[in-house]
Amino acid sequence: MTQSVVVQVGQCGNQVGCRFWDLALREHAHVNKKGLYDQALGSFFRNVDSSTCDGEAHSVGGRIQHLKARAVLVDMEEGVVNEILQGPLREMFDSTQLLTDVSGSGNNWAVGHMTYGSAYREQIVDTLRKAAEHCDCLQCFFLIHSMGGGTGSGLGTKVLSLLEEEFPEVCRIVTSIYPSAEDDVVTSPYNSILAMRELTEHADCVLPVENQSLVDIVKKIKHMSHGGKPGTVIRGESAIISGQGGAHWSREAF
Template structure:
């Protein structure tokens, strides 16, 4: 059995990561009635003593003292991690897994990447090595961070580069959250552009998530459940979240549930389990084209949980190829697929899987050199509360639109040199890094454009095996 380490960086990364740990504990407790520490539990947790652990939930933190998460938590502000250490999951982490600063990165990629990345480098590497040493067979790192803030984008991509340098043979799967157009961090286009180059060069695969797509999903779900105020006006699901729920809790729920489905084959048995390394091996034919679009059905959220009707299996397959279930805003109907993974959970037969792939073939065009580019897995253990679920990871040229929008937002700021001095006054930061980041993104967009224009008539690099 292999193990994975989750690296959570910044406010966004730590909030999503801890939601994942909470839900993962609930899943293992639900399906591990005897409370025995076994290989499935050991994928993302290690046991600090030989005793068995009881069934656990977020509200019952006193019973998880034997389990420790395979995680590293980093933030240059103390707020979020301090909350975690006061909350129900506090026993899941120890001090060797945590690293915090005081003043934060000031929403500045250069401060996070260069200032904090340099001063905390040795401590971060030490924590990563300690986490790796707890894994008898380390398979992958999951890196969760935001693209818009300074710590998430700057320190997050610095840690990604450290992982490549220190653990070059270990798969690096990154989940970055992109800011929406009306993001309250005015310099988020700068941070996103500078982070993109690092993701393109140093990640094995990147599962992009967009805040606006998450908001849209919540609003659709809320509308379908009659989300109206007293005057009959439609109310945003995010606006409606008050009280004990913070505005981003439901959005974090969606990303955490995506991670549960992504890692289900590593955590539970199945008739057709998928090794995590197979994702990059089969879906990334060109090293730079490592961006995957995640799409999930049902989209389990705090708003919808318990009130969403069970979907028929065929509907799940149809759902994940629509915009309303994608975690980024892209048009799947106007794209060319380089590869696509379908990760099923629940009681599903191979015949059902083959039948739906055959049904979808006419609407999911693949590149000419990979016409049967499907990669499939079936995990027998369903998500809690659902009989079946499906996660799609698509390497498709549709993602080009996301990068073009990112470029437009960057140039709106950069054309005026707005706020640029905040970056250039950071030691080690030069304006040429902006030019290099733009060139990298331009090249990425052009590569996708050539695939579309030539109907995918490019030859993949030899080092990667394409799914058949």
Template sequence: MTQSVVVQVGQCGNQVGCRFWDLALREHAHVNKRGLYDEALSSFFRNVDLRKSDGGDCCVGGRIQHLKARAVLIDMEEGVVNGILQGPLREVFDSTQLLTDVSGSGNNWAVGHLTYGSAYREAIVNKLRKAAEHCDCLQCFFLIHSMGGGTGSGLGTRVLSLLEEEFPDVCRIVTAMYPSAEDDVITSPYNSVLAMRELTEHADCVLPVENQSLVDIVNKISVMSHGAKPGSVLRKDSTVTSGQGSLSPTEKPFDAMNNIVANLLLNITSSARFEGSLNMDLNEIAMNLVPFPRLHYLVPSLTPLYTLADVNIPTRRLDQMFSDAFSKDHQLIRADPKRSLYLACALMVRGNVQVSDLRRNIERSEHCTRLHQNRPGVSSPAPTDPKMTLTFILSNNTPIQQLQH
């Protein structure tokens, strides 16, 4: 089994990352009833025996001692990271793998990329190397950051270039959150443009997520729930969590948006954590979906969306879910895929799905879209609910150019 390391940079990156770890823990707890440290857990978590002086890792197959996330947390302000360390997930993160400052980057790409990037270069490299040394077979780095802030866009892209420099053979998958046109940070468009070049040069895959698209999805879920506030009433098995992990009676405005991105990461990594009839390795994402090195911006799409807020709506058939996944209303960027060309597409399903049903829908999708190459994947089990089926798509589609203008 391979391992992956998650690098969270900036306020947005750490909030989304914290949400991802909370969902991953609850998903593994739902599947792993015996409390054993299995291969699925080892892909993103270490099992540390604190009774040993060196805090050595336990072997796969034993009882769970103390789980530590394979993560590096970086922020040039202390607020978000301190909030995580005081929250319910504080024991999951290794305190030696945190890097913070006090002054922040002032929403300036150059301050994050050049000033802090140079000042903390050695410290960042040492933490990345330490995280890699705890892996038996390092497969991938997941980098989570925003494109509008100074730390996320500036220092985040500097970390990306360091990953390429220090680990050139390890896959680098970036989840980048783009600001909306109504963003209140006046420098966010400039930060995004400057960071975009770094993503094009140094990443293997980029999963762009647009804030305005997340707002539209949250509003759509609100309409589905007949005017109820998304996530205002949470169940124990809910897929909606608070900003610092675990459950909360109410949500902050950005919690529902961050939750969508965290669920995207949870589903993409499911093939690395669980077995499936047509499992797709993380390395296969770049191998199958990127025809040329710089054409690596993959448009993510999720369906059904209402499961993110546990709206009481009848379960949809797989055929309808496939149709929804190819529509612009379920994409995480605001672009119409049917007006453009699909260079490649990965169709991934979680849950109890027959391969024959999957192939039938793939053939139907090829007639409805300009699809040149596809890669199906089936991963089990479904997230938290064994009766639920979830479909998500990563497509290398030409409307990504709309995001770059």
């Protein structure tokens, strides 16, 4: 069985990443009614015994005990990561998976890439290695970041280069959120161009997403959930929009 590690960098990367973990749990809960730790969960989650001091991991096939996301969360501001740690999915992450600062990158690619990239290099590598050590057969890294912000674009692409340096044989798939045309951050075009060069150098696959398209999708889903055209209505308990399923699954199903 192969595993993947999700690396979330910056405010946007961690917000999108948190939504991924929530949706993954809720969708899996719809098909896994017996609460078994199967291969699908094993690809992105560890099943650990929280009653032991070392958090011994359980193999595939047994009952779900306590799921830990195969993830690394990086941000040079604490706000979004703190929100995750205080939210319904807080038990999926621990201190060994987190790396934060307090000042941010000031929407400056160079600050994120050069300043914080150099200052936190060893800590980032150590955190990535710990995540990789929990995998039996590491298949790929999924990096989620924005192109317009300083931390997402600058430190995000620095992390990408470190992944290539430390794990050259492991595939690197990047989801990059591009700023919309109405973006009010004056440096976002420059950050995007500088980050794009790094993506062409170090990524195996890039999945570009435009921020305004995400906003439009969210608006459309909200409209459909509140009685859109006949035949296009989304039920309130649907895994797409329900805000309760993931929290319930992560807290009580184990």
